[in-house]
Amino acid sequence: MECVLHWLKLVAISFMVLVLVLKVMVLLWWKPKRIEDHFSRQGIRGPPYHFFIGNVKELVGMMLKASSQPMPLSHNILPRVLSFYHHWRKIYGATFLVWFGPTVRLTVADPDLIREIFTSKSDSYEKNEAHPLMKQLEGEGLLSLKGEKWAHHRKIIAPTFHVDNLKLLVPLVAQRVTDMLNKWSAMSISSGQVEIEVCEWFQTLTEDVITRTAFGTSYEDGKAIFRLQAQQMVLAAEAFQKVFIPGYRFLPTKRNISFWKLDREIKKSLMKLIERRKENLGNTVQEKGPKDLLGLMMQASNSSPNIRAHDIIEECKSFFFAGKQTTSNLLTWTTVLLAMHPRWQEQAREEVLRVCGSRDMPSEDDVVKLKTLTMVLNESLRLYPPTIATIRRAKVDAELGGYMIPRGTELLVPILAVHHDQAIWGNDANEFNPGRFSEGVARAAKHPVGFIPFGLGVRTCIGQKLAILQAKLALSIILQRFSFSNDEVSGAPKSVIFVLLQILKMKEQLQYPKTSNVPLKQRLPSHNTRWAMASSITMLCKFEQKEKARKEVGGQRKRLRNRCLPFGKGGEGTLSHGKGAQLLRVANETMAKPH
Numbered sequence: 001m002e003c004v005l006h007w008l009k010l011v012a013i014s015f016m017v018l019v020l021v022l023k024v025m026v027l028l029w030w031k032p033k034r035i036e037d038h039f040s041r042q043g044i045r046g047p048p049y050h051f052f053i054g055n056v057k058e059l060v061g062m063m064l065k066a067s068s069q070p071m072p073l074s075h076n077i078l079p080r081v082l083s084f085y086h087h088w089r090k091i092y093g094a095t096f097l098v099w100f101g102p103t104v105r106l107t108v109a110d111p112d113l114i115r116e117i118f119t120s121k122s123d124s125y126e127k128n129e130a131h132p133l134m135k136q137l138e139g140e141g142l143l144s145l146k147g148e149k150w151a152h153h154r155k156i157i158a159p160t161f162h163v164d165n166l167k168l169l170v171p172l173v174a175q176r177v178t179d180m181l182n183k184w185s186a187m188s189i190s191s192g193q194v195e196i197e198v199c200e201w202f203q204t205l206t207e208d209v210i211t212r213t214a215f216g217t218s219y220e221d222g223k224a225i226f227r228l229q230a231q232q233m234v235l236a237a238e239a240f241q242k243v244f245i246p247g248y249r250f251l252p253t254k255r256n257i258s259f260w261k262l263d264r265e266i267k268k269s270l271m272k273l274i275e276r277r278k279e280n281l282g283n284t285v286q287e288k289g290p291k292d293l294l295g296l297m298m299q300a301s302n303s304s305p306n307i308r309a310h311d312i313i314e315e316c317k318s319f320f321f322a323g324k325q326t327t328s329n330l331l332t333w334t335t336v337l338l339a340m341h342p343r344w345q346e347q348a349r350e351e352v353l354r355v356c357g358s359r360d361m362p363s364e365d366d367v368v369k370l371k372t373l374t375m376v377l378n379e380s381l382r383l384y385p386p387t388i389a390t391i392r393r394a395k396v397d398a399e400l401g402g403y404m405i406p407r408g409t410e411l412l413v414p415i416l417a418v419h420h421d422q423a424i425w426g427n428d429a430n431e432f433n434p435g436r437f438s439e440g441v442a443r444a445a446k447h448p449v450g451f452i453p454f455g456l457g458v459r460t461c462i463g464q465k466l467a468i469l470q471a472k473l474a475l476s477i478i479l480q481r482f483s484f485s486n487d488e489v490s491g492a493p494k495s496v497i498f499v500l501l502q503i504l505k506m507k508e509q510l511q512y513p514k515t516s517n518v519p520l521k522q523r524l525p526s527h528n529t530r531w532a533m534a535s536s537i538t539m540l541c542k543f544e545q546k547e548k549a550r551k552e553v554g555g556q557r558k559r560l561r562n563r564c565l566p567f568g569k570g571g572e573g574t575l576s577h578g579k580g581a582q583l584l585r586v587a588n589e590t591m592a593k594p595h
């Protein structure tokens with residue numbers, strides 16, 4: 001009897017092992033092969049699937065090869081930044097299959113098909129499921145939410161980004177930019193010149209602005225929370241470098257324990273912040289001044305039990321992640337482009353001086369009139385889109401441009417490739433030519449969907465107006481006060497600037513937060529790869545104080561400047577004392593409101 005039981009046990013175990021092996025084979029071999037067949041019958045091919053790893057080995061190999069070679073001085077960055085796409089497109093055409101492990105992705109760069117995915121047939125597609133570690137990094141907020149929860153959050157948060165609300169932020173952003181430039185001025189005191197690692201400075205600036213957008217009057221407390229979240233991101237990014245083991249993030253490892261500790265601290269600080277804010281407002285969350293993420297979410301939580309502290313925390317993460325690198329990259333690349341193209345720099349400066357006249361800080365009306373700067377920013381977003389690609393997943397079996405797309409297939413839209421496509425942009429697609437935007441965005445390309453730096457359709461970037469406003473304000477104030485070039489940086493020849501463009505993962509970005517002590521060659525700028533998210537670069541530019549520009553805008557401004565910003569007389573921080581220009585005083589008063 002015992003023998004029979006033993007035998008039965010053995011059979012049961014063998015059966016379970018067999019089922020498991022079969023399941024694994026179906027998932028990792030039979031299904032991918034069936035998908036390959038399905039697409040190949042429709043004429044869509046791609047590099048062959050390899051068991052379990054898909055095309056990851058080739059992908060990583062190509063990325064490493066591309067980033068290890070010097071790059072000619074050119075804006076043709078596709079071979080470098082999306083090397084796999086550039087390589088396989090030549091073999092299989094623009095629409096091909098690529099395997100990220102056992103996950104299949106179909107590349108789609110045809111503007112007509114992109115329009116279908118994001119607008120006319122958007123019901124059939126949804127955001128793809130983010131990697132669990134990625135979710136820790138970007139938060140489970142607007143960026144990754146789906147369905148009703150996403151729609152509810154988007155509706156709550158949207159007023160933060162309404163034009164009227166953003167207008168209220170203008171003095172604040174302008175003040176932050178001026179503070180930054182005062183520091184540059186102080187640094188350039190002896191020679192009138194200063195070498196600036198623009199990316200670092202722009203990241204700090206952007207972080208400041210996002211903190212204000214998210215936390216409003218609770219800015220200082222909000223900053224502390226963002227700092228904790230930034231530490232969490234470093235831990236999550238570290239984990240991202242390791243081989244992914246499902247469930248590993250739940251084990252009490254040193255990193256996980258630190259992560260959880262930070263999580264608790266964030267929650268505690270936010271709860272305190274919410275309580276304090278409620279008390280300050282006598283339990284009403286209606287406030288004067290710009291609407292902020294925190295206030296709006298608190299208000300919503302009063303009427304909707306679905307909005308909890310956890311949701312607020314996750315939305316803050318989402319803001320921080322989605323807004324910081326992207327906007328600072330836009331600013332960095334635009335500065336570099338203007339440094340490389342002095343004629344456009346001069347044209348943009350002339351316009352700023354003409355529009356702003358004697359005003360030190362552009363007003364909200366000025367910003368709208370800066371047409372050249374708008375063209376330059378668009379061209380910068382076209383050539384160096386901070387989001388290089390995005391992904392959607394077919395929710396159902398769908399039809400796309402005549403192709404049958406099985407449910408679960410992921411569609412990879414290489415925004416960068418679309419922006420550099422000669423069929424859409426003409427023969428000068430890889431050249432810097434802001435003039436192509438002179439008649440507006442709609443007429444710049446041969447196809448209206450050729451320009452999608454902020455995405456398309458209902459899930460288009462919620463922060464785009466803020467990003468553009470911030471970029472315009474920052475650049476116009478910089479142009480007023482400095483001229484800049486990127487030749488002979490630190491004795492490095494011009495071409496080094498572009499050799500510096502590299503594809504790196506988040507780890508490198510976070511590994512070199514203080515780049516000033518790192519040898520130039522190691523300060524590798526990164527166009528990082530979460531297909532959907534931000535890229536980052538490290539870039540040195542030489543800034544020269546613009547004596548001529550200061551004179552050009554006339555005596556009044558010069559007088560004010562002499563009082564407010566005594567260049568050459570040790571002026572850092574002088575602005576915040578609020579003597580001088582009325583505009584500045586207004587900004588200072590706004591800043592001085594009790595937190």
Ligand code: HEM
Nearest residue numbers: 142143322323326327330387390453454455459461463467
């Ligand atoms: C130059 C700057 C920026 C660029 C190029 C950019 C780009 C994008 C793109 C392409 C998307 C759509 C992603 C997709 O469809 O998968 C997106 C979504 C989003 N962006 Fe931005 N972004 C920028 C700045 C910002 C800022 C400043 C914020 C917030 C403070 C922000 C917050 C978001 C959020 C929350 C989403 C998700 C929207 C949703 O799904 O409802 N972005 N962004």
